Amino acid sequence: MKNKRILSDDTPNHVGSEVLISGWVRARRDHGKLIFLDVRDRTGLLQVVVNPAVSEKSHSTASTLRSEDVISVIGNINKRPDKLINTKMKSGSVELEATEIIVEQKAETLPFDMGVESLHLELPTLLDYRSLTIRHPKIAAIFTLQAEIVDAFRKIAEELGSTEVFVPTIVASSTEGGADVFSIDYYSHKAYLAQSPQLYKQMLVPMFERVHTIAHAYRAEPSVTTRHLSEVTQIDMELGFMEFDELLDTLEHVGTKMLQIASEKHKDILEMYGVSAPLIPAHIPRLTLKETQDIITKRTGRDLSKEQDLNPEDEIEICKWAKEEHASDFVTITHFPLKKKPFYTHVDPKNKELSLSYDLLFRGREVLSGSQRVNDYKELVNAIKSRGMNVSNFGMYLQAFQYGMPKEGGFSFGLERLTMQLLELGNIREAAVYPRDMERVDERFSKKEIKKKS
Amino acid sequence: MKNKRILSDDTPNHVGSEVLISGWVRARRDHGKLIFLDVRDRTGLLQVVVNPAVSEKSHSTASTLRSEDVISVIGNINKRPDKLINTKMKSGSVELEATEIIVEQKAETLPFDMGVESLHLELPTLLDYRSLTIRHPKIAAIFTLQAEIVDAFRKIAEELGSTEVFVPTIVASSTEGGADVFSIDYYSHKAYLAQSPQLYKQMLVPMFERVHTIAHAYRAEPSVTTRHLSEVTQIDMELGFMEFDELLDTLEHVGTKMLQIASEKHKDILEMYGVSAPLIPAHIPRLTLKETQDIITKRTGRDLSKEQDLNPEDEIEICKWAKEEHASDFVTITHFPLKKKPFYTHVDPKNKELSLSYDLLFRGREVLSGSQRVNDYKELVNAIKSRGMNVSNFGMYLQAFQYGMPKEGGFSFGLERLTMQLLELGNIREAAVYPRDMERVDERFSKKEIKKKS
Numbered sequence: 001m002k003n004k005r006i007l008s009d010d011t012p013n014h015v016g017s018e019v020l021i022s023g024w025v026r027a028r029r030d031h032g033k034l035i036f037l038d039v040r041d042r043t044g045l046l047q048v049v050v051n052p053a054v055s056e057k058s059h060s061t062a063s064t065l066r067s068e069d070v071i072s073v074i075g076n077i078n079k080r081p082d083k084l085i086n087t088k089m090k091s092g093s094v095e096l097e098a099t100e101i102i103v104e105q106k107a108e109t110l111p112f113d114m115g116v117e118s119l120h121l122e123l124p125t126l127l128d129y130r131s132l133t134i135r136h137p138k139i140a141a142i143f144t145l146q147a148e149i150v151d152a153f154r155k156i157a158e159e160l161g162s163t164e165v166f167v168p169t170i171v172a173s174s175t176e177g178g179a180d181v182f183s184i185d186y187y188s189h190k191a192y193l194a195q196s197p198q199l200y201k202q203m204l205v206p207m208f209e210r211v212h213t214i215a216h217a218y219r220a221e222p223s224v225t226t227r228h229l230s231e232v233t234q235i236d237m238e239l240g241f242m243e244f245d246e247l248l249d250t251l252e253h254v255g256t257k258m259l260q261i262a263s264e265k266h267k268d269i270l271e272m273y274g275v276s277a278p279l280i281p282a283h284i285p286r287l288t289l290k291e292t293q294d295i296i297t298k299r300t301g302r303d304l305s306k307e308q309d310l311n312p313e314d315e316i317e318i319c320k321w322a323k324e325e326h327a328s329d330f331v332t333i334t335h336f337p338l339k340k341k342p343f344y345t346h347v348d349p350k351n352k353e354l355s356l357s358y359d360l361l362f363r364g365r366e367v368l369s370g371s372q373r374v375n376d377y378k379e380l381v382n383a384i385k386s387r388g389m390n391v392s393n394f395g396m397y398l399q400a401f402q403y404g405m406p407k408e409g410g411f412s413f414g415l416e417r418l419t420m421q422l423l424e425l426g427n428i429r430e431a432a433v434y435p436r437d438m439e440r441v442d443e444r445f446s447k448k449e450i451k452k453k454s
Numbered sequence: 455m456k457n458k459r460i461l462s463d464d465t466p467n468h469v470g471s472e473v474l475i476s477g478w479v480r481a482r483r484d485h486g487k488l489i490f491l492d493v494r495d496r497t498g499l500l501q502v503v504v505n506p507a508v509s510e511k512s513h514s515t516a517s518t519l520r521s522e523d524v525i526s527v528i529g530n531i532n533k534r535p536d537k538l539i540n541t542k543m544k545s546g547s548v549e550l551e552a553t554e555i556i557v558e559q560k561a562e563t564l565p566f567d568m569g570v571e572s573l574h575l576e577l578p579t580l581l582d583y584r585s586l587t588i589r590h591p592k593i594a595a596i597f598t599l600q601a602e603i604v605d606a607f608r609k610i611a612e613e614l615g616s617t618e619v620f621v622p623t624i625v626a627s628s629t630e631g632g633a634d635v636f637s638i639d640y641y642s643h644k645a646y647l648a649q650s651p652q653l654y655k656q657m658l659v660p661m662f663e664r665v666h667t668i669a670h671a672y673r674a675e676p677s678v679t680t681r682h683l684s685e686v687t688q689i690d691m692e693l694g695f696m697e698f699d700e701l702l703d704t705l706e707h708v709g710t711k712m713l714q715i716a717s718e719k720h721k722d723i724l725e726m727y728g729v730s731a732p733l734i735p736a737h738i739p740r741l742t743l744k745e746t747q748d749i750i751t752k753r754t755g756r757d758l759s760k761e762q763d764l765n766p767e768d769e770i771e772i773c774k775w776a777k778e779e780h781a782s783d784f785v786t787i788t789h790f791p792l793k794k795k796p797f798y799t800h801v802d803p804k805n806k807e808l809s810l811s812y813d814l815l816f817r818g819r820e821v822l823s824g825s826q827r828v829n830d831y832k833e834l835v836n837a838i839k840s841r842g843m844n845v846s847n848f849g850m851y852l853q854a855f856q857y858g859m860p861k862e863g864g865f866s867f868g869l870e871r872l873t874m875q876l877l878e879l880g881n882i883r884e885a886a887v888y889p890r891d892m893e894r895v896d897e898r899f900s901k902k903e904i905k906k907k908s
């Protein structure tokens with residue numbers, strides 16, 4: 001082939017020239033003698049017009065094309081008449097007049113129409129056909145935005161002097177206590193999948209003071225909700241020589257800035273989903289759990305005096321308050337009861353029942369949690385014992401504290417949660433390319449069982 | 455505290471001022487009445503001088519300080535006399551004269567001297583005390599360089615128009631065949647840890663054409679070598695609409711460029727390890743496996759005509775050749791036997807026994823492998839069947855090919871391997887913060903057994 005492939009968004013720079021483009025057929029429209037093809041590549045869509053008067057053979061090939069066929073097209077780039085310019089497409093000022101069409105790979109008949117603007121599928125169908133549905137531009141956009149959130153996070157972390165680390169996910173014991181842990185056959189031993197990179201990021205504070213990691217975390221929660229997955233991507237950061245107030249400033253800076261950067265860079269994706277950019281006031285409202293509960297009681301009349309945490313409807317209510325009273329899509333909640341928090345959480349020196357912990361809520365849901373940590377070796381040993389856990393399971397972790405650990409703390413964002421909340425998706429499964437839950441690893445277990453039986 | 459902490463590398467900008475610094479005691483030297491402290495923070499070392507004539511109390515505190523104690527020091531930044539300037543330290547033109555020392559956290563007595571320039575420890579000791587040894591500047595430097603390699607990779611991937619993706623590690627079946635897979639109790643089902651992100655990165659080609667991911671990969675290899683780990687970090691990339699020659703150009707570009715960027719940015723670390731920057735000629739020598747074997751036979755007299763792959767000594771030999779003949783630390787080997795490669799590897803159209811596969815060798819060891827892939831659905835189904843694997847285990851993977859997959863291929867670097875080879879470390883375990891192998895998950899299993907019994 002004499003031509004080198006160009007991308008669809010580059011076509012307006014080639015008006016009057018012969019080019020080669022490649023991609024997937026997104027839609028075919030037959031208009032009398034003309035056939036129009038929308039061809040998708042990684043930069044967007046391009047309209048191809050196939051005129052039998054230009055190439056009889058191309059027209060005959062085009063008439064057999066179906067959605068998702070992979071094709072290459074050679075032809076001339078023509079300017080579109082002004083009234084036919086499509087400002088929604090990067091290539092919308094031009095079209096490609098085909099002189100040759102090469103079918104690279106045929107697609108089977110699709111189970112549903114992929115050419116529509118939005119796929120209105122039930123979630124199980126969306127996921128049963130995941131390797132197909134992720135091709136839809138509106139679905140792919142979720143993951144473009146997700147990549148951008150992570151990229152923005154890393155840039156902010158670098159500005160803060162943090163170093164990226166790569167921590168293991170196979171661990172010797174349940175890191176945070178609790179039963180919701182997956183076990184592995186590890187040679188002749190038992191090992192576990194990390195519930196979070198928590199302990200490792202703390203252990204690495206003495207190496208770099210400030211560390212961050214994009215990590216997999218595993219939760220064997222035996223429940224199906226719209227906001228939990230069995231395998232999640234966590235955005236984690238831990239900072240040494242930092243205390244509670246500065247930790248709060250830092251998490252709010254990181255959390256708001258990364259969503260702001262991603263939103264500004266991808267206004268088109270927010271528009272596609274009909275959502276606005278996050279509301280970020282100069283100061284994020286910051287409340288203790290007690291203050292939060294009082295506000296909710298005042299607004300709703302619900303008695304929360306016995307509650308140790310916020311439930312989903314409380315999170316929604318306090319976010320409504322933050323938006324109404326502070327024009328903020330974010331609210332920080334602090335000072336959760338110590339006994340509800342993991343062993344490494346620092347006690348509130350002003351109230352032994354409470355902890356120096358925090359959650360960040362965004363648009364009605366928790367997207368971050370964290371705390372100042374216990375950094376004294378003996379206190380940490382006592383904290384482990386007081387939870388009924390075995391100190392000997394924490395040997396390598398405790399070693400980091402035996403040899404001098406500064407005051408430190410950190411926080412952890414759920415990447416799928418952040419993505420879900422930013423685009424206001426209905427279910428967290430939409431924000432993972434291949435979500436894991438108790439009913440599904442790619443294919444539904446129930447479906448596989450049926451397959452096996454038949 | 456009235457002062458805000460400054461970092462050690464910033465102290466030369468504060469000559470004549472009172473400052474607060476915080477960090478770990480790296481060494482204490484008593485010189486008559488004066489005590490000198492080397493204090494380490496995330497930017498480097500600072501010399502603190504404690505003079506009883508300036509502060510009796512500080513001197514008394516300093517006399518009790520031990521390695522790895524966490525301290526804050528208030529004092530004045532003084533210029534050092536010209537002849538005492540230490541050009542090896544960023545703060546080497548100044549010292550801090552202490553007026554107040556606050557002990558933030560005491561360290562226990564160290565099991566070995568951490569103040570030396572290099573830790574000459576046996577590997578088991580280095581790893582048994584991993585949460586301590588990673589603090590040593592020369593060990594920490596390994597991971598500074600590692601973070602830089604990944605950062606450079608991402609920048610290059612972005613330039614290539616690739617999108618970062620986050621793929622699951624819990625999988626429904628063994629992805630590459632073979633027995634070396636860890637199994638998980640997944641609710642009431644059996645699941646596995648991914649041996650690589652291979653299948654998922656292929657499945658995401660129709661979403662973004664070009665994707666990359668930094669992924670965990672798990673290999674239950676029941677052997678202990680200096681170059682294998684049970685959990686590794688993979689740098690993976692997959693590119694649609696790309697064929698063999700362009701894939702080779704791309705992997706060589708990515709592989710050499712990322713090591714070049716990391717080496718240039720961290721000349722100090724290469725110097726610390728006494729290694730030179732990678733030798734990168736304009737054209738990386740590119741050989742088929744057959745050509746490679748012929749060269750080795752000619753050089754060594756060893757008969758390799760029955761061999762299907764290179765063994766470690768072959769890798770070393772061909773790299774010697776590349777260095778001598780092409781002034782290259784890299785050599786690309788292509789066309790491995792098809793039956794030795796995973797099912798998704800594309801056959802060589804010129805020789806049905808061979809495949810369109812490649813390895814990149816760097817300084818005597820394979821650091822990358824990859825191939826052009828089978829992109830035709832029916833061929834792929836046949837390839838799976840011909841390996842005796844169950845097609846029904848690949849439902850979601852095959853779906854990506856049912857609905858139109860372009861010609862594509864990719865490659866995968868082992869991050870720990872790259873780091874090891876760049877710094878010429880003796881064992882891959884040195885290039886993972888907390889390495890996993892069959893004998894160890896943080897603590898050695900044998901040690902844990904002894905603990906349990908006692």
